[in-house]
Amino acid sequence: xxxxTAFWLAGRQATGEDTFDVTSPWDxxxxxxxxxxxxxxxxxxxxxSVAVQEAFAxxxxxxxxxxxxxxxxxxxxxxxxxxxxxxxxxxxxMKWARGELGRAVSVFRFxxxxxxxxxxxxxxxxxxxxxxxxxLALTRxxxxxxxxxxxxxxxxxxxxxxxxxxxIAAGVPIILKPAPATPLSGxxxxxxxxxxxxxxxxxxxxxxxxxxMPALVQDERLPVISFTGSEQVGYAIMDSVPRKHCTLELxxxxxxxxxxxxxxxxxxxxxxxxxxxxxNYQGGQSCISVQRVIADASVYDRLVPKIVAAxxxxxxxxxxxxxxxxxxxxxxxxxxxxxxxVDEAVGAGAxxxxxxxxxxxxxxxxxxxxxxxxxxxxxxxVFGPVLSLTKVDGEEAAFAAVNNSKYGLQAGVFTHDVQTAxxxxxxxxxxxxxxxxxxxxxxxxxxxxxxxxxxxxxxxxRFAMEDYTYERVLVLxxxxx
Numbered sequence: 001x002x003x004x005t006a007f008w009l010a011g012r013q014a015t016g017e018d019t020f021d022v023t024s025p026w027d028x029x030x031x032x033x034x035x036x037x038x039x040x041x042x043x044x045x046x047x048x049s050v051a052v053q054e055a056f057a058x059x060x061x062x063x064x065x066x067x068x069x070x071x072x073x074x075x076x077x078x079x080x081x082x083x084x085x086x087x088x089x090x091x092x093x094m095k096w097a098r099g100e101l102g103r104a105v106s107v108f109r110f111x112x113x114x115x116x117x118x119x120x121x122x123x124x125x126x127x128x129x130x131x132x133x134x135x136l137a138l139t140r141x142x143x144x145x146x147x148x149x150x151x152x153x154x155x156x157x158x159x160x161x162x163x164x165x166x167x168i169a170a171g172v173p174i175i176l177k178p179a180p181a182t183p184l185s186g187x188x189x190x191x192x193x194x195x196x197x198x199x200x201x202x203x204x205x206x207x208x209x210x211x212x213m214p215a216l217v218q219d220e221r222l223p224v225i226s227f228t229g230s231e232q233v234g235y236a237i238m239d240s241v242p243r244k245h246c247t248l249e250l251x252x253x254x255x256x257x258x259x260x261x262x263x264x265x266x267x268x269x270x271x272x273x274x275x276x277x278x279x280n281y282q283g284g285q286s287c288i289s290v291q292r293v294i295a296d297a298s299v300y301d302r303l304v305p306k307i308v309a310a311x312x313x314x315x316x317x318x319x320x321x322x323x324x325x326x327x328x329x330x331x332x333x334x335x336x337x338x339x340x341x342v343d344e345a346v347g348a349g350a351x352x353x354x355x356x357x358x359x360x361x362x363x364x365x366x367x368x369x370x371x372x373x374x375x376x377x378x379x380x381x382v383f384g385p386v387l388s389l390t391k392v393d394g395e396e397a398a399f400a401a402v403n404n405s406k407y408g409l410q411a412g413v414f415t416h417d418v419q420t421a422x423x424x425x426x427x428x429x430x431x432x433x434x435x436x437x438x439x440x441x442x443x444x445x446x447x448x449x450x451x452x453x454x455x456x457x458x459x460x461x462r463f464a465m466e467d468y469t470y471e472r473v474l475v476l477x478x479x480x481x
Contacts, residue, residue, distance in 0.1 A: 071165075124136070153285075168193075226247045287409055296394065369390070
């Protein structure tokens with residue numbers, strides 16, 4: 001019998017009194033058993049993070065950068081092992097698991113670069129007014145305090161990296177809570193961080209159960225919360241701690257708009273392939289997966305069969321098989337929810353063009369058209385491999401359809417017209433507009449986050465570092481400027 005996987009308490013391995021099992025959503029096999037920290041151990045981690053705040057903030061940039069460089073190198077060395085772990089606990093096909101690991105490598109590399117250049121200071125002459133003669137203001141950023149990072153299951157390595165790496169780069173202690181369904185990938189980061197010279201207490205990775213999360217959220221010693229997950233949980237956290245600094249990266253129902261000028265066969269083939277791939281990658285379990293296609297009437301009838309053919313061509317099955325493109329959802333319950341939403345839409349008059357079948361935790365890549373406006377699929381984030389198609393007349397109607405949602409994470413606009421691109425950037429109520437591609441594109445160094453009910457704040461290494469810190473002004477007096 002193998003020992004349970006330890007967690008990371010103030011930089012060292014530890015085990016608690018209880019454990020929980022992590023199982024594969026594909027075949028139900030046991031992937032690992034994880035030790036759960038006791039309340040006393042959680043308290044120890046929080047106290048250690050507070051105690052080290054001043055020393056960690058003063059750590060030389062080259063020390064923090066070297067630690068981050070070390071992690072990204074070790075991730076590369078262990079690529080296949082960690083990718084298989086991601087696939088096993090999450091159900092993600094190996095194709096996408098390797099891609100996730102590659103993105104985590106980039107996050108730590110970007111963080112190392114930012115650690116070396118962050119907080120250089122900005123000087124501002126104050127003698128632009130007579131009362132400021134001889135005065136110079138110098139602005140630098142300082143940690144707000146320990147960050148509580150709460151990560152989701154859908155990117156169990158990379159979204160943990162997006163919490164941890166910016167904190168280390170900025171010299172901010174962090175306590176990371178990985179998702180209970182997929183904690184093993186996040187705990188691997190602890191193995192790599194433990195090989196560095198970062199001060200004890202500057203980081204902990206605690207797989208506490210969800211019922212213990214409110215106590216951590218309420219702890220006044222953790223003034224910053226970085227949460228990625230559902231709209232309901234995210235806003236409940238923010239509402240419960242209105243005086244804390246919260247970054248919420250929440251849901252979406254990403255729209256891909258195909259406009260009239262995107263009309264050649266090559267254009268439509270490209271759009272259809274990208275839409276089919278990114279409505280189904282990660283089993284549709286991505287906040288920026290394509291959930292809605294909004295196409296101009298002039299191209300709609302030619303585009304639809306191309307999308308259906310590309311969706312039907314998606315290879316489904318065992319996520320450990322390199323040929324698989326679409327694996328299971330994270331659980332059978334998640335697949336049952338998707339099934340219920342599709343059945344509701346079809347019962348209300350939607351037309352099923354592809355898919356619509358469930359097998360355990362797997363749901364077939366699905367395409368619908370004419371989904372009624374009141375159906376759950378039309379209003380909520382499906383978080384599954386389901387795509388709805390809508391025909392519109394003209395650019396204005398297309399942009400209005402995108403905005404007819406409580407969410408606003410990212411949108412994709414297929415057009416060749418640069419003026420249209422700028423109009424989309426101005427008109428669409430989202431955090432990011434991707435021109436010539438699907439809304440699912442994300443570069444890990446760019447600002448990433450949403451509008452409306454898709455959250456507040458921005459991720460992306462430098463932008464997260466700014467969220468974890470605040471500006472403090474130093475005014476020098478009596479200078480001969």
